[in-house]
Amino acid sequence: MTCEELLRLINELVDGELDLNLAECQEFAEHLAKCNPCQVVVDNIRQTIQLYRAGEPFPLPREFQARLLASLRRRWQERFARESESSSQASGS
Amino acid sequence: MDSRTGETLGAKPIAAGSDEVADLVARARSGDFEAFQEIVLRYQSRIYTFARRLLGNDADAEDVTQETFLALLEHLDQYRGEGPLLSWLLRIAANEVHRLWRRQNRQVAQADATEEEDSISQLPRPEFIAPWRDDPQQLLLRRETATLLDQALAELPEKYRAVFVLRDIEGFSTEQTAEMLGLSVANVKVRLLRARLMLREKLTRYFGDPDQRVSPDHPHT
Numbered sequence: 565m566t567c568e569e570l571l572r573l574i575n576e577l578v579d580g581e582l583d584l585n586l587a588e589c590q591e592f593a594e595h596l597a598k599c600n601p602c603q604v605v606v607d608n609i610r611q612t613i614q615l616y617r618a619g620e621p622f623p624l625p626r627e628f629q630a631r632l633l634a635s636l637r638r639r640w641q642e643r644f645a646r647e648s649e650s651s652s653q654a655s656g657s
Numbered sequence: 658m659d660s661r662t663g664e665t666l667g668a669k670p671i672a673a674g675s676d677e678v679a680d681l682v683a684r685a686r687s688g689d690f691e692a693f694q695e696i697v698l699r700y701q702s703r704i705y706t707f708a709r710r711l712l713g714n715d716a717d718a719e720d721v722t723q724e725t726f727l728a729l730l731e732h733l734d735q736y737r738g739e740g741p742l743l744s745w746l747l748r749i750a751a752n753e754v755h756r757l758w759r760r761q762n763r764q765v766a767q768a769d770a771t772e773e774e775d776s777i778s779q780l781p782r783p784e785f786i787a788p789w790r791d792d793p794q795q796l797l798l799r800r801e802t803a804t805l806l807d808q809a810l811a812e813l814p815e816k817y818r819a820v821f822v823l824r825d826i827e828g829f830s831t832e833q834t835a836e837m838l839g840l841s842v843a844n845v846k847v848r849l850l851r852a853r854l855m856l857r858e859k860l861t862r863y864f865g866d867p868d869q870r871v872s873p874d875h876p877h878t
Binding site for chain 1: 688690693694697701702703705706709710715718719722723726727730731780783786787788789792793796797802803806807810821825826828846849850853854856857860861864865871872873875
């Protein structure tokens with residue numbers, strides 16, 4: 565197995581979804597055990613994913629926060645006004 | 658950890674919905690705006706961050722966040738509580754992002770029949786190969802790390818960034834990611850591999866130890 569061939573299987577390795585037959589598995593493990601650059605690349609990718617998963621969210625811009633809640637409140641009032649209108653029409657008919 | 662939502666950004670959204678959220682939804686359905694507002698406050702930064710990462714700018718992320726919560730307001734009755742509310746909201750947000758891309762005629766969600774083959778033969782080759790000086794836990798304590806992560810992600814071509822955000826940051830499966838982006842599973846896998854390799858290259862240039870750098874051209878014994 566070459567480094568390039570291993571590179572193509574990195575997703576499966578990192579995601580724990582490696583589906584190889586016994587001979588391929590052995591070849592893969594042998595390459596990884598002997599090839600320090602490939603080990604480092606695999607580690608780097610795992611660390612990259614770990615960092616992004618644990619990253620902080622973007623702060624919501626303050627003026628947007630106010631705008632968002634105001635628009636939702638407006639729509640909420642419209643919706644419930646609509647509903648109470650149609651239910652009073654239904655009970656009146 | 659987001660102090661306002663009490664959630665970890667990277668936590669997979671496929672976790673059980675809490676009783677507290679179920680109670681808020683029930684109250685909101687019966688017309689309690691305070692309960693609805695509580696739901697918005699709880700999830701707004703997750704949705705905004707998701708949209709901001711996919712779209713790369715504040716204005717579009719704000720539009721998508723607003724449309725997502727307006728859709729929640731209109732379709733609250735359709736949420737059956739079968740999965741966590743956050744997953745449901747992220748799916749709505751992904752639809753909104755998709756709509757925006759289509760409106761702007763962007764190629765992000767366009768499947769490419771030749772992509773799988775091309776990408777396998779032309780994967781980005783690791784150039785800067787070095788162990789990192791610090792582990793991710795230590796890196797996260799540094800103020801500049803968040804900026805570097807955002808910058809590296811923003812520099813990725815949009816079509817790779819979208820797959821990475823959905824699959825690796827938000828924890829959707831390959832199949833769900835394919836469905837949300839209107840791509841084939843094969844396309845998603847190839848784009849994810851390229852995204853991971855590109856981000857690894859960028860981050861290792863920041864965080865890698867140059868003294869321990871190894872050559873990409875190395876002999877095998």
